[in-house]
Amino acid sequence: MALLERYRVLDFTDDRGLLAGRMLADLGADVVQVEPLDGSSARTAEPLGPRGSYFWDTYAANKRGIAIDLENPAGLHDLIAQADVVIESAGPGVMDSLGLGFEKLHTLFPRLVYVSISAFGSTGPKSRYAASDLVVWAAGGPLDPHREKDRPPVRISIPQAFLHAAADAADGALFALLARTRTGRGQHVDVSAQASLGTATLGRVLAHTAGDVSPEWEKLVDGPVKKMDQSGSGSGTDPAKKKWRCADGLIEFHLTVGRASGAFTSAFFRWMASENPDYERFASIDWREVPDMVARGEFDDARFDEARGAVAEFLAGKTKNAVLEAAREHRLLCVPIYDTGDVAASPQLDARGFYSTVVDDAGREVRMPGAFAKVSGETLHVRSPAPSIGQHTEEVLADWVGTRVMENAS
Amino acid sequence: MSKPLAGVKVLDMSWVVAGPLVGRALADAGATVVRVESGTKVETARLMPPFEGGVAGHENSALYGNVNAGKLGMSLDLRLPAARAVARSLADWADVVLESYAPGRMKKWGLDYETLRATNPGLIMVSSSINGQDGPYSGLAGYGNVGAALSGFQSTVGWADRLPLGPFGPYTDYVAPRFGLAALLAALLKREESGVGAYIDISQVECGAYLQSPYLAKYSAEGAVVERRGNSDAAFSPNGVYPCADGRFVAITVGDDDQWRMLATIMNLPDAASDFRTLDVRVRRSSELDDLVAVWTARHRAQDLEDLLQRVGIAAHVSADSRAFCEDPQLRHRGHLVELDHPLHGRVTVEGSRYQLSDTPLSADRAAPVCGQDNTYVLHDILGLTAEQIETLESEGALV
Numbered sequence: 001m002a003l004l005e006r007y008r009v010l011d012f013t014d015d016r017g018l019l020a021g022r023m024l025a026d027l028g029a030d031v032v033q034v035e036p037l038d039g040s041s042a043r044t045a046e047p048l049g050p051r052g053s054y055f056w057d058t059y060a061a062n063k064r065g066i067a068i069d070l071e072n073p074a075g076l077h078d079l080i081a082q083a084d085v086v087i088e089s090a091g092p093g094v095m096d097s098l099g100l101g102f103e104k105l106h107t108l109f110p111r112l113v114y115v116s117i118s119a120f121g122s123t124g125p126k127s128r129y130a131a132s133d134l135v136v137w138a139a140g141g142p143l144d145p146h147r148e149k150d151r152p153p154v155r156i157s158i159p160q161a162f163l164h165a166a167a168d169a170a171d172g173a174l175f176a177l178l179a180r181t182r183t184g185r186g187q188h189v190d191v192s193a194q195a196s197l198g199t200a201t202l203g204r205v206l207a208h209t210a211g212d213v214s215p216e217w218e219k220l221v222d223g224p225v226k227k228m229d230q231s232g233s234g235s236g237t238d239p240a241k242k243k244w245r246c247a248d249g250l251i252e253f254h255l256t257v258g259r260a261s262g263a264f265t266s267a268f269f270r271w272m273a274s275e276n277p278d279y280e281r282f283a284s285i286d287w288r289e290v291p292d293m294v295a296r297g298e299f300d301d302a303r304f305d306e307a308r309g310a311v312a313e314f315l316a317g318k319t320k321n322a323v324l325e326a327a328r329e330h331r332l333l334c335v336p337i338y339d340t341g342d343v344a345a346s347p348q349l350d351a352r353g354f355y356s357t358v359v360d361d362a363g364r365e366v367r368m369p370g371a372f373a374k375v376s377g378e379t380l381h382v383r384s385p386a387p388s389i390g391q392h393t394e395e396v397l398a399d400w401v402g403t404r405v406m407e408n409a410s
Numbered sequence: 411m412s413k414p415l416a417g418v419k420v421l422d423m424s425w426v427v428a429g430p431l432v433g434r435a436l437a438d439a440g441a442t443v444v445r446v447e448s449g450t451k452v453e454t455a456r457l458m459p460p461f462e463g464g465v466a467g468h469e470n471s472a473l474y475g476n477v478n479a480g481k482l483g484m485s486l487d488l489r490l491p492a493a494r495a496v497a498r499s500l501a502d503w504a505d506v507v508l509e510s511y512a513p514g515r516m517k518k519w520g521l522d523y524e525t526l527r528a529t530n531p532g533l534i535m536v537s538s539s540i541n542g543q544d545g546p547y548s549g550l551a552g553y554g555n556v557g558a559a560l561s562g563f564q565s566t567v568g569w570a571d572r573l574p575l576g577p578f579g580p581y582t583d584y585v586a587p588r589f590g591l592a593a594l595l596a597a598l599l600k601r602e603e604s605g606v607g608a609y610i611d612i613s614q615v616e617c618g619a620y621l622q623s624p625y626l627a628k629y630s631a632e633g634a635v636v637e638r639r640g641n642s643d644a645a646f647s648p649n650g651v652y653p654c655a656d657g658r659f660v661a662i663t664v665g666d667d668d669q670w671r672m673l674a675t676i677m678n679l680p681d682a683a684s685d686f687r688t689l690d691v692r693v694r695r696s697s698e699l700d701d702l703v704a705v706w707t708a709r710h711r712a713q714d715l716e717d718l719l720q721r722v723g724i725a726a727h728v729s730a731d732s733r734a735f736c737e738d739p740q741l742r743h744r745g746h747l748v749e750l751d752h753p754l755h756g757r758v759t760v761e762g763s764r765y766q767l768s769d770t771p772l773s774a775d776r777a778a779p780v781c782g783q784d785n786t787y788v789l790h791d792i793l794g795l796t797a798e799q800i801e802t803l804e805s806e807g808a809l810v
Contacts (some may be wrong), residue, residue: 003597003600003608004596004600006603023592027593030598045611045624048505054623054625054627057627058627073413073594083446094783097807111425120745121744123743124738124739124740124744125743130665130724130726132649134649134651135663136727136730137662140649140730141732142577143651144731146575146577146578147575148569148575152652153653153729156581157567158566158622158641160621167592170592171591171764172765172767174592174595174596175414175595176770178414178439179767183412187769188769189766189767191764191766192740192746192764192766194503194740194741195744195764196764198761199431199476199761200578201578201581202579203458203459203460203471203472203475204459205730205732205735205736206473207459208731208733210460210462210758211462212459212460239574239576240575242576243574250565252558252576259669260457300572318715319700327550328549328550331549335559340622340636341635342562342627343561347545347547348542348545348548355626367631369619369620369622369623370611372589373616374543375608378608
């Protein structure tokens with residue numbers, strides 16, 4: 001039996017929260033997407049194709065759908081009475097104005113867990129701010145450090161802010177359900193996309209309160225030794241120093257130094273030297289010791305540049321696949337930068353059964369990521385395509401309420 | 411008010427960011443979380459900025475402090491059998507084990523799920539890794555930047571005319587824990603009814619790819635590869651980040667044609683209002699439009715523009731650096747930054763819980779431990795070892 005099989009979720013979200021219900025549905029909950037009679041705004045969310053929104057196709061998958069006149073939602077209470085969780089992302093005050101706000105529903109249904117996803121949170125001086133993915137990304141911290149010196153900060157080309165918030169909302173709903181098993185009470189779970197994003201900065205948002213006055217990543221790499229980037233990921237290093245052109249694309253490789261992960265760089269140069277003895281001069285360096293060597297004046301920028309030049313020359317002749325195979329064989333911290341096509345064709349994802357293909361109501365096959373986790377004894381995958389408008393209204397009423405008719409529904 | 415996970419016991423053997431964030435959320439929810447690490451191979455997060463007082467040091471990382479607040483600190487050198495025996499006892503005590511070692515390592519130590527389940531059948535275990543526990547590339551080493559590369563995120567960030575810039579830091583480290591936590595909490599709910607445990611295998615690459623689901627579906631249907639497009643957007647224009655007079659930046663998104671007319675009026679550019687009347691034109695000529703907006707923003711302070719544009723309902727916000735984030739009135743209203751006592755630093759600040767629950771709030775109640783801070787408590791009070799047994803472990807070098 002699926003983990004959340006006994007739980008019912010009524011999902012009022014638009015594109016800002018659609019993912020939360022999908023996650024709960026993947027884990028086995030009966031998630032019913034509630035749409036207005038003319039359909040959810042998420043049906044027109046980017047990216048679009050000839051038949052509509054792939055955003056809707058993917059993040060409304062595994063849900064059933066009902067359509068209802070939300071301006072006049074009589075009869076909806078019968079469904080809410082059967083729900084364990086309501087999720088909404090309409091923005092502060094909107095659900096209240098429809099008579100579907102937390103306070104009212106909590107009074108009527110004290111066991112109901114009520115989850116709100118918004119840009120800045122339900123209350124507070126910025127709660128009514130106009131918002132977009134980019135603006136929330138700016139307010140939450142991950143945008144600012146993410147720039148090249150001569151250009152403004154840049155976001156990820158695929159909008160992310162509300163996805164982080166929606167995933168947090170799914171977690172918050174589950175915390176509240178766990179609390180309910182002890183208290184018997186439901187409660188309000190208030191998720192702010194802005195607050196969700198601090199964690200996507202590697203703690204950088206805390207530099208000010210920590211009193212770290214110059215943590216800027218662009219200053220780290222060649223600065224004084226105490227500032228040397230000893231992370232394994234190169235988070236403190238200019239991104240341009242971690243990207244390399246290869247024969248058919250790009251490679252991600254950070255010349256990491258120091259005790260925690262310098263050995264990966266040593267291994268990389270051993271691989272180079274195994275193919276060309278000229279590179280032995282880099283392979284003979286213990287890259288774990290480089291921070292100490294810099295401190296003693298035995299290693300300088302010129303040697304870094306020389307090593308980088310050799311890496312560039314070596315990788316230019318390699319394919320993405322050859323690098324991936326070498327990384328596997330020699331345990332290197334170095335991988336190809338996959339584009340969308342590479343991710344779709346990844347032998348690893350294929351071997352893991354990551355993708356699901358479902359046929360929608362128009363007979364069209366849709367292939368998409370099917371599982372975000374592997375759980376023993378369970379198969380997470382896409383069981384059903386995203387619903388058409390009002391597709392399951394009768395079926396859900398019959399299942400949840402024992403009636404096939406609801407006023408104002410279609 | 412009792413917290414949602416009061417009484418739940420967790421052995422946290424994860425490290426750096428992705429795994430520890432899961433343990434952090436459980437600690438916030440009231441679970442007793444024992445974080446095991448070793449001073450002989452210093453956990454990477456301890457080496458990473460920002461540092462308290464700007465001074466690098468194993469006990470100074472605010473990143474480590476943020477992802478480990480609320481946990482008990484136990485130091486064990488797991489290379490030694492005696493230390494592994496302690497870990498095994500903690501796994502028998504625990505309801506939940508978290509780990510993020512390279513796939514196969516826990517098995518070598520006799521700490522894999524099958525082994526632990528034999529004596530603790532209700533155990534829930536979460537393994538977090540870059541590629542997952544099986545498959546041809548499961549053995550690949552990596553941090554979140556590797557996860558970001560193999561999940562497609564690296565290629566989708568940056569300017570169309572330049573090399574990809576990559577998402578900031580190990581991006582999938584921020585994504586995967588939200589999904590691992592969801593699966594874990596669902597398993598805890600299931601266990602409340604059935605008593606049955608679960609093994610959860612989280613791959614950072616898969617979680618990252620999951621957040622690109624619509625684009626992977628589009629690729630499968632149409633062969634369309636996601637291209638880097640700076641800050642431009644297919645649905646909104648202008649949509650950009652612009653330099654301001656005070657050296658800061660402001661992010662602005664114009665939602666529709668009406669808002670564009672309003673912005674053009676505010677910028678005193680009536681001709682532009684009509685030249686760029688429709689979204690189609692604005693998207694097609696977005697770089698031209700960005701230049702116009704940037705000329706205007708360069709004459710104003712970033713905060714003034716946020717205030718001005720929000721007053722008329724246009725989405726705008728200062729590109730928040732750490733100071734702006736820490737002083738943000740909205741985050742303060744939510745109590746998002748929490749000050750805690752720290753044995754070495756006096757007071758430290760961590761981020762609060764991201765899940766604001768009205769009835770049973772989650773909160774960080776204790777700063778992250780210094781290495782080995784709670785060894786005696788864990789060994790004596792939790793595992794019931796005698797002073798003599800603890801001394802033996804110490805003399806064997808197991809507790810470093």
